[in-house]
Amino acid sequence: MGEFDAIRPYDDAEVPAVLARLLSDPAFLDILTHFRFPRMAGAFGWLLKPLIARRLRKEFAGVSCVSTLQDKVEYYVDHTIERATDGVTYTGVEQLKAGTAYLFLANHRDIVMDPAFVNYAVYHAGLPTPRIAIGDNLLQKPFVSDMMRLNKSFIVHRSITGRREKLAAYQLLSAYINHSIRNDCQSIWIAQAEGRAKDGDDRTDSAILKMFHMSRKDEPFGAVIQSLNLSPVSISYEYDPCDQAKARELYIRATTGTYSKAPGEDDVSIAQGITGYKGRVHINFAPPVSEFVEDTKQLAAEIDRQILAGYRLFPVHYLAYAQWTDADPTLAVPVAAKVFPADELARAQAEWQRRLDACPAEHRPFLVQQYATPVRNQYRVKAGLAL
Structure with missing residues (x-):
């Protein structure tokens, strides 16, 4: 077993078997049926599911690597974006160099669409898409884990509670991110803080920045950051499909002091975020942080400045x-x-x-x-x- 097997995306050799498993998963086919035929899924789901499975098996037959899979999936991503937005624009992507891996640190407003829009910009610029950090709290169903890890996602273990276990998980995550950029030459996308900025206040969590350095503590913090080509990314939505739900949560927190998610609430947010109307969307890639920074506080301030200035x-x-x-x-x-x-x-x-x-x-x-x-x-x- 490899060092990163517990968290890494699936590699090319694993794609056919995982695809076969995914296209036989009743829960996955049920979600697809409700998404594609929302009015008919209840009464005719028994008929629609095998038809959808047959069509997908035919369409994805012969797909044996991640890049080919992403080429296939891109059609659906583009179609979804066209239906749910009034257009996507991006700036700064022209400065990204082929053959260079970047650490894209982005503000976080939507669970799925934030990295999807970064992928969209990078893919259409003719560059390899990044590997995507995703919290294990969103991978409670096996088909979701399979689907995300097929699409170059790696797992961030957020549900661990023990101090020692949490430290080991972050050490492994740090090592994987550094290995991906420096050894595999594969870019990384990760949010600037855990959880979405539901109040619109985009701020970088210093703990994330500290994590990048954990696996290379024998080197100066500033040197480690310079080696990762850390590029702050601003994702701007004209309208947030989840704004009403966020307002409700903020109100409950303000009036009661706490908020507990209902079962399946993340699933609803994911679906609403993907399909809901967003108006115009803009993604700005700032130049990688090149100056030597002394500590996480100084770096967080610079990232915040870049992300907030680049917000449309x-x-x-x-x-x-x-x-x-x-x-x-x-x-x-x-x-x-x-x-x-x-x-x-x-x-x-x-x-x-x-x-x-x-x-x-x-x-x-x-x-x-x-x-x-x-x-x-x-x-x-x-x-x-x-x-």
């Missing part, structure tokens, strides 16, 4: 900021009408009002907060102020 603000963000009770009066934030054309602003006002109307009154301050916070953060960066 849409009209809805300015509209929300104008309504936000926590807006910073010292910041020179223009009104939306000064930034965007009248027709674009009118469309945004209609959509924003629709979302406000759909949100219970007590949750609305938290809906506003999600969209307003990136405005405050970016204008603080522009003004050179502390975040």
Whole structure:
């Protein structure tokens, strides 16, 4: 057994057997049937599932490596993106060099679509897609684990509670990330913090940065970071399909002090995040951190600056900021009408009002907060102020 077998993605030799297992999994076929035929899946699922399985076996016959599988899957990813967005743009991808592996550290708003959009940008730039860090809390069903590990995902063990076991898990994760970039020349995607930034406040967790160094403690922290080509990535959604659910969670946390997820809540968030309307989406790749940083605090500050500066603000963000009770009066934030054309602003006002109307009154301050916070953060960066 290899050192990283417990967490690594599947390799080419494993693809045929895992695909065969996946396409025979009743739970996986049930999900696909409900996704493809939501109105008919209940009454006719018994008929549809074998038909879908037969079609997929035919389509994926002969697929024997990860890159060929991704080529096949890309059609469905592109189709999903076209249906759920008003277009995807990206900047900075042109500076990425073929034959160089990067550590993409990104803000985190959506469980599945954040790395999917980074993959989309990198793939369409003609570069190899990164390996994707995914928490084991999302891999409770065997078919989900198979599906993600086929798509170059590796496992982050978050459900471990023992201190010694947790330390060993992070040591292994650190070693794998360093090995992937330095030995395999395979890029990595990982979120800047555990869990989504549900309040719109994108901040880097120093513990993540410390983890990168854990397996190479005999080397200076700054040198390790320089060797990993750490590129901060900003993912900007015009509209968040899960914004109402996030507002509800924030309200419950604020009023009770805690929040407990219902069974299957992550599955609902994943489905809503994939299929829900997002408006426009933008991904910005900042240049890799090249200066020598002394510690995690200094590095986190630089990553935050890059991610927040690279975030694309849409009209809805300015509209929300104008309504936000926590807006910073010292910041020179223009009104939306000064930034965007009248027709674009009118469309945004209609959509924003629709979302406000759909949100219970007590949750609305938290809906506003999600969209307003990136405005405050970016204008603080522009003004050179502390975040």
